[in-house]
Amino acid sequence: MARSSTPPLPLHEIEVPVPNGLSPFAIGTFDEIGSFTRARFPHRHDFYEILYLTGGGGVHVVDFEPYDIEPHSVYVLAPGQVHFWKDTELIVGRVLIFAEEFLLVHPGGLLPAPGGSPLLRLTGDQVDLVAGILDDIDHEYRTRQPGYATMLQAHLHILLVQIQRLRQAHPTVAASSSIVWRFTRLVTKHVLTERSVAAYAEHVGVTPGHLTDLVRAAMGTTPGAVIRAALALEAKRLLAQTELTIAQIAHRLTFEDPSYFGRFFKREAGTSPGDFRREIREKYQIARDR
Template identity: 30%
Template structure:
């Protein structure tokens, strides 16, 4: 396993369009024995998106957040944004991978997708073993996704989202069955409660201190636990939830930017505009134009 030198940050790989659909938020990978150049994957790296891979046949090993996994046939491997991944070299691979961003999930009408066990991953697992029945089901859904992915149309995004919803729901059931009995740690429960409170109160409360008071812990302790369990600062969780809701409102409603800002608890629309651009790299108006052009 290769390591980065002490002066090199862990690289973060974004989801790149493959030229088929131009979609920056959803991509399908198919490997049938041969592999592209994997040099960049053989060093520790992070992805800024979710990756779900069905391994039909493979050898070798990969590491996800310091846990080694010997790749098994007919097995699902999954990882989320910001987890450190490194692969040990293998020569051939038969698999189908589905990569998608948190934004892709957030734009679906079924907002509960972001709360599925496979996405939340409370047990910190990254491997799901499949029975013959599971393999048949997964292969069927992946075949449908592959067909739809190769046929760009005005309905493509909705169809991909529908198939992905079925796949994630099915795999979340397997996740709950396979990881049952592994009680989460006290620290993991703190993170879960913190995330639940954010879902309840993100419109009214934007500071870590507010949530620490609601959870009856100090702000310092909450920040420390959240960072150790999720790899992200506590304030980042709050900001991501605000951005998630802002994206939904920009896409699904005709509310003005000022109305959205006030709906999310910002007293000043210009501050909301600066906040959104800082977090996403684009203004709310630019985002609304871009995302509606892509999905409608």
């Protein structure tokens, strides 16, 4: 499947400082990783980000869904997800960032499927479990003993497995197979140029019917609905953060007819593009054209 030639969406992207020269991986406090970690404007990254919050207050907004900030909260953000902080007090905790190529194995099954909830709230022994693994990662990262890169990869793998186990045990979080994960990641990358369920099924090596069964079992929805939701999310990002007209956004999303785009968006989002733009900006006081 060819990568989209469409220019990147005009949302804020961050050049990440990577202490100690180890790339593509870093761990530290919010202050150590950089001020962008507390940014109050919508932005997104081209790497994975795990946030472990131990203090603070306010709201963390991920793809326009608000989550109250509470201690012992873990967020796993995928590349391309838009997030920002609103009405926040001092946010305390750890930030872990890494690129997909840093993982020991293919991430399918280890990371939440795109479109799922990014949040996991820890309770009881779960707090010590996750905090202990992060302590181990932080120690290896700072001491840099021989073989530390391999140790970091191993500890990261353990952390992701434990987070996935905890997510699967949570009644509101569905587990996803490797195939479902690959499908949803492909959709997030290529939805502007490919919207055929059959094409995605072929790319992940299954029939459209089998892909439908897997997605329905893991996510409670259909592949077509995942594709439409991803397209609607791209539209929301453009509406919230650019001054493109509705017709220009329709064109950017490869809709030939702006009126059809309007009907599509209202069906998916429950409101018109213009009303969404006005309401989301008023709700979050989103600054324009950063």
